[in-house]
Amino acid sequence: MANPYEEAGVNVNSGYEVSNFVKQNLAMQHANANNIGNFGGMYEIPEGYEHPVLISSNDGVGTKLLLSVQGKKYDTVGIDCVAMCVNDLLAQGAKPQYFLDYLATGKVDSKIKQVLKGIMFGCELGQVDLIGGETAEMPDVYANNDYDIAGFSVGIVEKSDILRKENVQIGDKLIGIKSSGLHSNGFSLIRKIFFKDHDFSFDTHLPEMPDQKLGNVLLEPTRIYTKQIVPLLEQKMIHGIAHITGGGFYENIPRMLPENAAAMIDINSWKPQAIFDIVQKYGDIQLDDMFHIFNMGIGMVLAVDSNISSDVLRELNRAEKQAFIIGEVSERETDSVVLSGGSI
CATH class of the missing domain: 3.30.1330.10 (PurM-like, N-terminal domain)
Structure with missing residues (x-):
């Protein structure tokens, strides 16, 4: 039965x-x-x-x-x-x-x-x-x-x-750590661009990525930063961290800044993965809007004392080139995030 x-x-x-x-x-x-x-x-709190x-x-x-x-x-x-x-x-x-x-x-x-x-x-x-x-x-x-x-x-x-906003100081250097790609944000727009506006398929090979299926590139998993970040936390080398998720640079970086501070970022200081150029091209999206929506190749932004920024970079880049000084924290005049370079 x-x-x-x-x-x-x-x-x-x-x-x-x-x-x-x-x-x-x-x-x-x-x-x-x-x-x-x-x-x-069940979990026992460490001693x-x-x-x-x-x-x-x-x-x-x-x-x-x-x-x-x-x-x-x-x-x-x-x-x-x-x-x-x-x-x-x-x-x-x-x-x-x-x-x-x-x-x-x-x-x-x-x-x-x-x-x-x-x-x-x-x-x-x-x-x-x-x-x-x-x-x-x-x-x-x-x-x-x-x-x-x-x-x-x-x-x-x-x-x-605890990393609090007041820890971040004027003059701190901003270090960006590479993302693995799009991570997990903006996919309602991504799907509209590639599968509605252009009618591509999961298996499409775009001319910009002839050796890869479009779907596999889009599904590249979000990078996990425990291995990179925890040793720096243990050495107390970080003043603030912004996880670049939905809302891109403009929404997430201010979450680690005090009210009087602004992030001055040079977008020429790193090169995003090819997928971002492809999204911008097929979606006909302005570069400034790309930074409003996506991580643009940077998954984490660290604020560190300028005196030790080279030490932090050395630690992060010991095994591979994955981190870059992308800007600094300055006195805020108007906007909390100011991008320079490119066509911004």
């Missing part, structure tokens, strides 16, 4: 299968898998803090998910989800500690395992423990192939080490 819940479209065993899948994969990574399947995730402050972040991936469904490529968006949460924690000076996910779909099938593999890999990159999550099968809310994802992460910081 059929289970009545299954007759309503829900596979009662799917949750157990997902839980076991995560447990087995975490065990292979030598991580603590005992939390998975419990009613709540050594005098006044520990927990900082929390949650985020999703936005309409980039629709591109994942379009191309039937599910193994990267989990990385995006971890990145969007973890990078926000770093921007407040916190060392990421643990992560939980929420997945909802019309049908739990192989795509969910691919998404979860991305989440687990993202946790490895972000140096956080995956301590729990939820997978919901909701056939009347989502079509079988559709899904949504959200992440929740917590970091820890000594209260005196």
